Amino acid sequence: xxxxxxxxxxxxxxxxxxxxxxxxxxxxxxxxxxxxxxxxxxxxxxxxxxxxxxxxxxxxxxxxxxxxxxxxxxxxxxxxxxxxxxxxxxxxxxxxxxxxxxxxxxxxxxxxxxxxxxxxxxxxxxxxxxxxxxxxxxxxxxxxxxxxxxxxxxxxxxxxxxxxxxxxxxxxxxxxxxxxxxxxxxxxxxxxxxxxxxxxxxxxxxxxxxxxxxxxxxxxxxxxxxxxxxxxxxxxxxxxxxxxxxxxxxxxxxxxxxxxxxx
Amino acid sequence: xxxxxxxxxxxxxxxxxxxxxxxxxxxxxxxxxxxxxxxxxxxxxxxxxxxxxxxxxxxxxxxxxxxxxxxxxxxxxxxxxxxxxxxxxxxxxxxxxxxxxxxxxxxxxxxxxxxxxxxxxxxxxxxxxxxxxxxxxxxxxxxxxxxxxxxxxxxxxxxxxxxxxxxxxxxxxxxxxxxxxxxxxxxxxxxxxxxxxxxxxxxxxxxxxxxxxxxxxxxxxxxxxxxxxxxxxxxxxxxxxxxxxxxxxxxxxxxxxxxxxxxxxxxxxxxxxxxxxxxxxxxxxxxxxxxxxxxxxxxxxxxxxxxxxxxxxxxxxxxxxxxxxxxxxxxxxxxxxxxxxxxxxxxxxxxxxxxxxxxxxxxxxxxxxxxxxxxxxxxxxxx
Numbered sequence: 001x002x003x004x005x006x007x008x009x010x011x012x013x014x015x016x017x018x019x020x021x022x023x024x025x026x027x028x029x030x031x032x033x034x035x036x037x038x039x040x041x042x043x044x045x046x047x048x049x050x051x052x053x054x055x056x057x058x059x060x061x062x063x064x065x066x067x068x069x070x071x072x073x074x075x076x077x078x079x080x081x082x083x084x085x086x087x088x089x090x091x092x093x094x095x096x097x098x099x100x101x102x103x104x105x106x107x108x109x110x111x112x113x114x115x116x117x118x119x120x121x122x123x124x125x126x127x128x129x130x131x132x133x134x135x136x137x138x139x140x141x142x143x144x145x146x147x148x149x150x151x152x153x154x155x156x157x158x159x160x161x162x163x164x165x166x167x168x169x170x171x172x173x174x175x176x177x178x179x180x181x182x183x184x185x186x187x188x189x190x191x192x193x194x195x196x197x198x199x200x201x202x203x204x205x206x207x208x209x210x211x212x213x214x215x216x217x218x219x220x221x222x223x224x225x226x227x228x229x230x231x232x233x234x235x236x237x238x239x240x241x242x243x244x245x246x247x248x249x250x251x252x253x254x255x256x257x258x259x260x261x262x263x
Numbered sequence: 264x265x266x267x268x269x270x271x272x273x274x275x276x277x278x279x280x281x282x283x284x285x286x287x288x289x290x291x292x293x294x295x296x297x298x299x300x301x302x303x304x305x306x307x308x309x310x311x312x313x314x315x316x317x318x319x320x321x322x323x324x325x326x327x328x329x330x331x332x333x334x335x336x337x338x339x340x341x342x343x344x345x346x347x348x349x350x351x352x353x354x355x356x357x358x359x360x361x362x363x364x365x366x367x368x369x370x371x372x373x374x375x376x377x378x379x380x381x382x383x384x385x386x387x388x389x390x391x392x393x394x395x396x397x398x399x400x401x402x403x404x405x406x407x408x409x410x411x412x413x414x415x416x417x418x419x420x421x422x423x424x425x426x427x428x429x430x431x432x433x434x435x436x437x438x439x440x441x442x443x444x445x446x447x448x449x450x451x452x453x454x455x456x457x458x459x460x461x462x463x464x465x466x467x468x469x470x471x472x473x474x475x476x477x478x479x480x481x482x483x484x485x486x487x488x489x490x491x492x493x494x495x496x497x498x499x500x501x502x503x504x505x506x507x508x509x510x511x512x513x514x515x516x517x518x519x520x521x522x523x524x525x526x527x528x529x530x531x532x533x534x535x536x537x538x539x540x541x542x543x544x545x546x547x548x549x550x551x552x553x554x555x556x557x558x559x560x561x562x563x564x565x566x567x568x569x570x571x572x573x574x575x576x577x578x579x580x581x582x583x584x585x586x587x588x589x590x591x592x593x594x595x596x597x598x599x600x601x602x603x604x605x606x607x608x609x610x611x612x613x614x615x616x617x618x619x620x621x622x623x624x625x626x627x628x629x630x631x632x633x634x635x636x637x638x639x640x641x642x643x644x645x646x
Contacts, residue, residue: 126579202494
């Protein structure tokens with residue numbers, strides 16, 4: 001069985017290194033320093049070409065400063081851009097800014113890991129910590145064992161193809177005792193081994209399998225890492241930003257059904 | 264060994280071993296099996312009739328909902344979420360709208376919140392009725408199916424009158440509701456509640472003390488509260504194991520804190536308790552609907568939301584108590600008109616993971632009962 005799993009994984013992993021390269025080439029001409037994730041997302045998005053421009057042109061008159069502004073914001077951090085916009089225009093309401101999160105656990109993590117704890121903030125009333133990938137497993141263990149976060153709600157990832165560490169892994173935790181949620185995030189490079197959280201929460205099993213299926217996150221120490229939603233002979237990981245939907249569809253239909261795709 | 268794919272399942276067997284030599288039998292259940300509620304395939308490892316282990320093969324209904332979201336605007340993606348848990352489309356829509364509203368930092372006006380609560384609770388009734396009918400049918404009781412679907416029809420009629428659709432309703436919009444409650448809405452809902460409450464007794468008469476039902480469900484698929492939490496199981500399954508936790512109470516949303524209702528819990532965490540908990544939830548939902556109809560305020564039904572929805576950059580996780588458990592949306596916005604990433608935390612998917620734990624050591628017939636009691640919808644498992 002183990003050999004079989006490895007075998008079926010092979011095409012995916014051998015395919016993986018190609019994709020970021022493709023993305024780099026695509027992105028290179030418009031490379032303007034530290035432009036936002038948003039811009040890049042638009043570059044990579046292949047579909048809905050008709051919708052995008054109309055939506056933007058409609059948005060423009062109502063929100064004069066919008067296009068440049070929010071694009072400059074990377075993450076929840078620094079929503080500085082749209083500040084000088086005219087308040088009269090019915091532009092989208094300004095979001096709450098991330099505030100530093102003060103809690104005993106944050107102080108403890110800071111004391112233990114120093115700069116390993118990159119960020120601890122509250123955004124829209126929701127707490128999250130961003131930690132270095134090397135201490136992710138430790139931090140999860142602290143939340144699980146010392147802080148009573150006994151329920152792992154969700155494990156997922158977000159792909160930012162322009163960052164060096166492309167994949168942001170997100171653990172959403174909940175504590176029944178404290179009725180509190182927290183998100184633990186860490187970034188990983190493509191193909192890098194990720195510590196599995198299955199030893200802490202058995203529920204992470206399928207959730208991490210899905211993250212592997214959709215993003216190609218390689219969870220180390222996972223008992224049964226194989227695809228879960230897609231067929232085992234699928235190539236590529238669809239929720240990556242550089243994954244072309246149409247091309248994949250035509251290819252798959254041709255190989256498996258022996259017909260031309262109608263898309 | 265040959266390379267595995269989704270259509271074959273490899274059994275490791277020695278060369279000279281025949282089928283009858285082995286004490287273990289691999290049995291494929293589904294994907295086209297009437298009791299798997301859709302296209303769930305369970306590979307069972309059996310010793311005689313005893314289940315030694317299971318492996319769920321899912322994904323037959325995978326449509327890439329999360330990828331679709333990245334290529335649609337916020338408003339355009341709204342109807343898609345109805346198609347995940349299609350027996351509880353209203354709940355799905357509510358969760359999504361709440362998540363985007365949180366990103367936009369707006370709140371639906373009180374009247375919209377009340378309409379939302381009424382429809383969501385009606386949908387909870389409809390979802391539990393589908394569960395009751397199909398679950399009882401799996402176990403061999405035919406009548407509850409007809410009773411449940413007969414009464415569900417009344418709910419669907421209310422939906423149809425409200426928004427024109429019966430199943431995938433798209434009833435809510437980001438910022439509130441788009442349709443005003445129609446003429447006579449309150450009266451119709453109240454009439455339905457009056458008619459429906461005695462019907463719950465009817466269901467109970469059929470099943471609660473029915474000897475076959477009790478024998479087939481008591482002590483089957485036991486999960487302790489601790490196991491539920493470890494496996495991430497939520498919703499009625501968690502409550503039947505004695506954990507008194509309901510997001511409507513724990514982290515109230517859409518004005519649920521204004522209503523008075525109880526959280527029914529079970530004691531043993533078996534299939535019978537889960538049945539009792541869901542039946543009790545029917546009564547509690549009716550209670551909520553009555554209060555909401557009586558107290559529905561006047562006023563606007565839509566908050567001030569721009570025509571083009573462009574939330575500021577940021578990310579939120581918002582979850583609601585869907586009929587099946589905690590339904591969460593994790594949305595990352597990059598400040599453009601399309602979500603950068605939408606992650607759906609589906610209750611059915613996570614609950615299904617507990618199947619293996621629940622059926623180990625039990626009989627094949629119990630697998631059917633346990634799949635029914637988990638109340639999964641494959642549209643949501645696979646997304």
